[in-house]
Amino acid sequence: MTTRTQLVLVPGFWLGGWAWDDVVPALRAAGVEPHPVTLPGLDPDDRGTDPAAVTRADHVRAVTDVVDALDGDVVLVGHSGGGAVVGEAVDRRPDRVRRAVYVDSGPLEDGAVLALDLPADAPGIPLPSWEELAAAGSSLDGIDADGLARFRARAVPHPGGVARGAVHVSDPRRFDVPVTAVCTSLPSEVLRTMVDGGPPLHTELGRYDVTYVDLPTGHWPMFSRPGDLAAVLVDAARA
Structure with a gap:
C-alpha cells in the first residue's frame, strides 16, 4: 500500500479553507491528499466563535492539530499571512513536516508582527x-x-489578535525542513534579494534550503491560476 503525501493548505488573511476549492481536485487527481484548513475566526458560516478572542497561538495550534492527526509525509503550504502560521507550525513540529511551501509569502523571524500599527482595541481587519x-x-x-x-462574499475580517500578535519561533531544527517558495506577484530574482531578514519584511527565508518557483500572476494564485498552482504544489510535494 502506498501512503499518500498529506498536503496541509493554510490560506492567508480573510480566507477559509474554501479558498483552495479550485486547487483541491487536481491535487487529489495527482495522488496527494489535500487538507484545506479554516483557521479559527475565519469560517464565514461560524457564528459561535468570537474573532476578537482568537490569538496567533490558536492559529498555530489549529495547524499542528491537523499535522498531529495525519500519518505519513506531511507538507505544509502557507499563502500570504498563512505563511507566518506555517513557519510557526514547522517550528513546533520540525520532525513531522517534510517540506514547507510558501505561496507569495515566507517564514517570519521571532518577534515579527504582521500588523504592527493595528490598534489594540480593533477586533479585526475587514x-x-x-x-x-x-x-x-x-x-x-x-x-x-x-x-x-x-x-468578497466569503471573506471574513481577519482576527485582530492574530494580526498584531508576535510570531514565536525558537527551534533551530526548523531550518532543516526544506522550503519551496512559489513566487507569484514578485519574481524570484527580486525575492532572492529580500530574504535576509530585518525590517520591513522580517523574513527568515534566507536561512533555509529554498527551491524557488516562478508562477507569474497576482497575489491569489488559487483564484487566478488554480490548475497551475496545483501542479506546482504536486511537484513540491514530490520533491
Whole structure:
C-alpha cells in the first residue's frame, strides 16, 4: 500500500479553507491528499466563535492539530499571512513536516508582527477595497469578476489578535525542513534579494534550503491560476 503525501493548505488573511476549492481536485487527481484548513475566526458560516478572542497561538495550534492527526509525509503550504502560521507550525513540529511551501509569502523571524500599527482595541481587519489592496501591493491580476465576487462574499475580517500578535519561533531544527517558495506577484530574482531578514519584511527565508518557483500572476494564485498552482504544489510535494 502506498501512503499518500498529506498536503496541509493554510490560506492567508480573510480566507477559509474554501479558498483552495479550485486547487483541491487536481491535487487529489495527482495522488496527494489535500487538507484545506479554516483557521479559527475565519469560517464565514461560524457564528459561535468570537474573532476578537482568537490569538496567533490558536492559529498555530489549529495547524499542528491537523499535522498531529495525519500519518505519513506531511507538507505544509502557507499563502500570504498563512505563511507566518506555517513557519510557526514547522517550528513546533520540525520532525513531522517534510517540506514547507510558501505561496507569495515566507517564514517570519521571532518577534515579527504582521500588523504592527493595528490598534489594540480593533477586533479585526475587514477585507479592504480592491483599490486599497492594489495600492498596498497585493495584486489581483488574473482574477475574473466572478472570482472577485466570491472572494468578497466569503471573506471574513481577519482576527485582530492574530494580526498584531508576535510570531514565536525558537527551534533551530526548523531550518532543516526544506522550503519551496512559489513566487507569484514578485519574481524570484527580486525575492532572492529580500530574504535576509530585518525590517520591513522580517523574513527568515534566507536561512533555509529554498527551491524557488516562478508562477507569474497576482497575489491569489488559487483564484487566478488554480490548475497551475496545483501542479506546482504536486511537484513540491514530490520533491
